[in-house]
Amino acid sequence: MFDNKEHTSIEELGEFGLISHLAKSIVLTQDATIMGVGDDAAVVKPPKGRLVMTTDMLIENVHFDLIYTPLKHLGYKAVVVNLSDIAAMNARPTHILVSISISSKFTLEAVEELYSGILMACEKFKVDLVGGDTSSSPKGLVISITAIGNADKNDLVYRTGASPNDLLCVTGDLGGAYMGLQLLEREKSVYIANPQMQPDLEGFDYIIQRQLRPEPRFDVLDILKELNIKPTAMIDISDGLSSEVMHLCKQSGVGADLYEEKLPIDTVTSNLAIEFNIDPTVAALHGGEDYELLFALAPKEYEKIKNNMDITVVGHCTEYGNGIKLISRSGVSFDLKAQGWKSF
Amino acid sequence: MFDNKEHTSIEELGEFGLISHLAKSIVLTQDATIMGVGDDAAVVKPPKGRLVMTTDMLIENVHFDLIYTPLKHLGYKAVVVNLSDIAAMNARPTHILVSISISSKFTLEAVEELYSGILMACEKFKVDLVGGDTSSSPKGLVISITAIGNADKNDLVYRTGASPNDLLCVTGDLGGAYMGLQLLEREKSVYIANPQMQPDLEGFDYIIQRQLRPEPRFDVLDILKELNIKPTAMIDISDGLSSEVMHLCKQSGVGADLYEEKLPIDTVTSNLAIEFNIDPTVAALHGGEDYELLFALAPKEYEKIKNNMDITVVGHCTEYGNGIKLISRSGVSFDLKAQGWKSF
Incomplete structure (x- = not known):
């Protein structure tokens, strides 16, 4: 290679190595978070009001094209598309879970770029990344994110309440x-x-x-x-x-x-x-x-x-x-x- | 084709058609569920105690081989691998969100088979399917499930509490x-x-x-x-x-x-x-x-x-x-x- 970027293969690191490497960058800011990444499941204090939850999956060459999508932007956007669904309920997000599957063409540095965008969105919108899954994929990149949030039950807005003349x-x-x-x-x-x-x-x-x-x-x-x-x-x-x-x-x-x-x-x-x-x-x-x-x-x-x-x-x-x-x-x-x- | 099974292409139905078709089979049993599939996000009453949440993604030809895996079993197993993580916290599951991406080789009938297994697990473990995402994939099947559950905070078991002689x-x-x-x-x-x-x-x-x-x-x-x-x-x-x-x-x-x-x-x-x-x-x-x-x-x-x-x-x-x-x-x-x- 003619560039001087580092290229570390994910295979060398293994799944647990990758998870623990990525987990080091996670900063938890929600008081409600009791246990983030590192156990079988995340543990969170339930909010007052109502819980809202939504999930979206982004697939390479269906939802994004890496030829012109920087991985950092992609990570950020993958979070945003979920937070936008939380916003549409007039709720506020608190936690996300992030699963990715990556083919062997992705280096550790590429995955770090992707996560830096995910974590940038977490920081900006005060959302804790508390769980996820990483695995290999035969081809391409898949990102699946679930976002959890909450709202006072009187603040929630559904799709169903519009009347004529609104x-x-x-x-x-x-x-x-x-x-x-x-x-x-x-x-x-x-x-x-x-x-x-x-x-x-x-x-x-x-x-x-x-x-x-x-x-x-x-x-x-x-x-x-x-x-x-x-x-x-x-x-x-x-x-x-x-x-x-x-x-x-x-x-x-x-x-x-x-x-x-x-x-x-x-x-x-x-x-x-x-x-x-x-x-x-x-x-x-x-x-x-x-x-x-x-x-x-x-x-x-x-x-x-x-x-x-x-x-x-x-x-x-x-x-x-x-x-x-x-x-x-x-x-x-x-x-x-x-x-x-x-x-x- | 020489068999008499029906084959309906997903393309004919479109994403919204597929979602509303699949949503018809969903039965909600949790008192906590206020809004399942059908809005930007699901709405749920928060539990007492602690929320637990986990997510797992299954990828065709990495985690399963459709040559010998019936789709119904696969759907059931995709739920179980998540519920098992909830069990490992000594918690009980209440809700799941299910995202799938499917290549054009999958017919509506195949997706129905997959969902019948998912819903069988929901019924058996009294879990409500309250959200998800469906999209096409360039190749193969991806299933990403997030499970939410809860436990009294004194019942939760982490990985961290073992002592010598246990x-x-x-x-x-x-x-x-x-x-x-x-x-x-x-x-x-x-x-x-x-x-x-x-x-x-x-x-x-x-x-x-x-x-x-x-x-x-x-x-x-x-x-x-x-x-x-x-x-x-x-x-x-x-x-x-x-x-x-x-x-x-x-x-x-x-x-x-x-x-x-x-x-x-x-x-x-x-x-x-x-x-x-x-x-x-x-x-x-x-x-x-x-x-x-x-x-x-x-x-x-x-x-x-x-x-x-x-x-x-x-x-x-x-x-x-x-x-x-x-x-x-x-x-x-x-x-x-x-x-x-x-x-x-």
């Missing part, structure tokens, strides 16, 4: 993660065609970050709490707004009108979409991986949030029989179809 | 799962050499079951509770007795003397080991996957357990400096080396 709001902006992915895929093709070419990502930091390093929106939950607002229903936007609106409406037994002109789309996202011959509205509706929140609010809350930069009202709930409509800029109403990201 | 006990018998695997691997080779040959497994039901359908030993925990016995340290025997004795002793700061003649080995295991030119002691010490429990007991408890058929005293703890020894049938003392199953 406002439909989204946090942040949409379509950026999708356009970031398109850009990375284009640069990958260029690189494959000519490995001497350097990727041209200048000016696109924002959407690259949206794809590679999403953030769960606990900041917006804090704002809502300060404003004494509790959404009537909430879901995180992982598969694209259209798909999530459908879940929320179906589970709440309501319809919805969404307004194309209201969809929050960043200028970088929008410009790049046009360059790629993608309608920015399509990117925002069907793109996925934004990890923003979609929530319904009683109309009376409008005054409290109307000037908030992080929250955009994109439409409102209607009677169930209305179906789910997108009202275009020209005022034409379309049936919305879910075309969210599908892993099958 | 008795070392194991439940059930050892080496059976390993010899079951050897037999299945032999029949696989025979089958590959000549697909007309039928597998010859007659008389080996017991060890086949030990490999394909292990059971967590909650029954023994119940017995210990009835006898008012609390182990000083405990671990489940997943990687082989030698490896687990080393973990328990290292974490308790003790040494151990194990007696070869005391190792509980079933006759079928022992006879087959001899036929395979494997020393039955080696199968029992290093075989792995038995999912029995190894625990340490204060010497005063001996009278209470000495006639119990499910518990065998295999040795005792010594001072740390003694190291970990196996005393052979002829009275010679050997340093025990861990040669447990390694996934790397």
Whole structure:
């Protein structure tokens, strides 16, 4: 090898060696944690209120491509996709369990990079990594994370509570993660065609970050709490707004009108979409991986949030029989179809 | 196809279709469960006492071979390996989260088989399946399960509490799962050499079951509770007795003397080991996957357990400096080396 990085094989270390090596970097900060990694199971004091728990598995070449995904970012994102589900219940995360399986192409240093991203997310969101599993895989990398959190039972928000006339709001902006992915895929093709070419990502930091390093929106939950607002229903936007609106409406037994002109789309996202011959509205509706929140609010809350930069009202709930409509800029109403990201 | 089984492709159904199809079979029995599958996260009332949580990932062709592993058994076993970790804390399981990733070779009917085994274990051990994730995989099957349980804080048993002179006990018998695997691997080779040959497994039901359908030993925990016995340290025997004795002793700061003649080995295991030119002691010490429990007991408890058929005293703890020894049938003392199953 021509680089001077160290390469330590996992095989040399063995499973127990790897676990004890990685465990050294773990810092526990939750008072509730009694036993983390190091026994048959983790032991934790139960919270007051309600426990919430969720799990997500990321598979190489289905959910991520290591050609343009730094392992540290991947580790961070693998935690975030789980924390975003906790956020969507209006709960706060406390603990995670992390299982990885790795093929022989991964060195110890690569696994350390991955864990440094996982632990960075743990530190930022004050979550303790208390357990997990590591094993070899015949091919590629698999990361499976379970996140545990809690909420006061009166604070919990389900997908089921929206009523007709409730406002439909989204946090942040949409379509950026999708356009970031398109850009990375284009640069990958260029690189494959000519490995001497350097990727041209200048000016696109924002959407690259949206794809590679999403953030769960606990900041917006804090704002809502300060404003004494509790959404009537909430879901995180992982598969694209259209798909999530459908879940929320179906589970709440309501319809919805969404307004194309209201969809929050960043200028970088929008410009790049046009360059790629993608309608920015399509990117925002069907793109996925934004990890923003979609929530319904009683109309009376409008005054409290109307000037908030992080929250955009994109439409409102209607009677169930209305179906789910997108009202275009020209005022034409379309049936919305879910075309969210599908892993099958 | 010449068989009349139905084959429905997962692709037709999509991820959400698959999840809602599978969710229909789930029966919730825990009073604590408020929301299972169907929202961003499961919601559960926290238990009294302490929460315990553990996770394990099973990878095709690393942890199992579908040539001789029925999917239903695999689903059952994937739950059991997690519940066994909960048992090793002297805790009881209440909830699981299940993530699977499947390649396109799996039909809906195959996934249903896998879930029927998972749900059979849920029913038997009164555990609610409350969440999970399904996605495609470029190759093979991955099952990642997280189990949550609880125990009174005074009932919890860690790996750390054993003292010199404590008795070392194991439940059930050892080496059976390993010899079951050897037999299945032999029949696989025979089958590959000549697909007309039928597998010859007659008389080996017991060890086949030990490999394909292990059971967590909650029954023994119940017995210990009835006898008012609390182990000083405990671990489940997943990687082989030698490896687990080393973990328990290292974490308790003790040494151990194990007696070869005391190792509980079933006759079928022992006879087959001899036929395979494997020393039955080696199968029992290093075989792995038995999912029995190894625990340490204060010497005063001996009278209470000495006639119990499910518990065998295999040795005792010594001072740390003694190291970990196996005393052979002829009275010679050997340093025990861990040669447990390694996934790397």
